Amino acid sequence: MDNDLETRFSLANTLGVEAGAVALDYFNRRDTLVIETKRDLHDVVSVADRNVEKLIRQRVADAFPNDGFLGEEDGLEEGTSGYTWIVDPIDGTAPFVNGMPTWCISIAVVKDEKPVIGVIYVPCLEEHYAAAAGQGATLNGKVLTLDPSRNMQNALTGIGSNNHVTPERVGEIITNVLARGGNFIRNGSGALMLAYVASGRLVGYYEPVMRAWDCMAGFCLVQEAGGRVLPYPLSGENLMAGHPVLASNASCYEDLLAVHNS
Incomplete structure (x- = not known):
């Protein structure tokens, strides 16, 4: 370093x-x-x-x-x-x-x-x-190292919501996770749930809109533990704007990306 x-x-x-x-x-x-x-x-x-x-x-x-x-x-x-x-x-x-x-x-x-x-x-x-x-x-x-055998079907996925996202959209996300054989949790802190992804307590986390201060520390943790994150723009005005947040281990990423794109 x-x-x-x-x-x-x-x-x-x-x-x-x-x-x-x-x-x-x-x-x-x-x-x-x-x-x-x-x-x-x-x-x-x-x-x-x-x-x-x-x-x-x-x-x-x-x-x-x-x-x-x-x-x-x-x-x-x-x-x-x-x-x-x-x-x-x-x-x-x-x-x-x-x-x-x-x-x-x-x-x-x-x-x-x-x-x-x-x-x-x-x-x-x-x-x-x-x-x-x-x-x-x-x-x-x-040291945290993510287990590739964990996936949406045999582990918990974190889901976030806030007043920038309609209740209908939150319902769609939860329905989609459940339809894929998953289960979800929300604890009121997006940053903490990202840390839980890095530690393997959650297999992934998704929130349609988050600010940089909520997710940047968690992104670093997840990536250094061997996970994947959806690219998050930080240039210019993007630094102050909200963007989708998706982070997971390698096994869950495509499933969560499909939830994001649904």
Whole structure:
């Protein structure tokens, strides 16, 4: 690993744990938080999101002032180094504010429009997923390698939905998965379900529209564990737009691609 990537990977891992500790403190006293509604009850945000992102953003700016930074809460600051950090301070805010453990800190670094670092930290479970380009993926230090014998018929597939997708389309996706002999799960955090794909807990994950901060860390994890992802455009205005997200092991990819194309 070259030094530029190694130093950023080290910081990303440190920040995942540190930000996770701050977020967990908010989680443990969530009843005192001021909860705001964005568009509807499926898309909530709290003071915790903003403060966790500020922590990560400031630490990155201190260490790598020329790096770009895209966060869900405060948007894009362009850089000149060629590296851009893409961060969701708390992915799964609905589970977070409702007292469920399926939320995480998602930190990615992108270079040449590809994720080269992916760190997802799950504070409630103390699970630390980490990957860097060419270095493989790990969960709490254990190397992750996807099992090609797992497929849509003998494993679980993650499905995501949000208010950018009609209920009818979500129903079609679920029907298609079930018709192929599969079964599905949704836990409220797309980033975490992508980490589950990398760890083999899910055989694949599909969501018709996701933002870069929700999926870039997970994409890096899945690819470094030996999986496949649907190409996700990151150039220009694409960086801020939502796109389909599909990630799986090699055995499930064509089935999920057929679901996407249906």
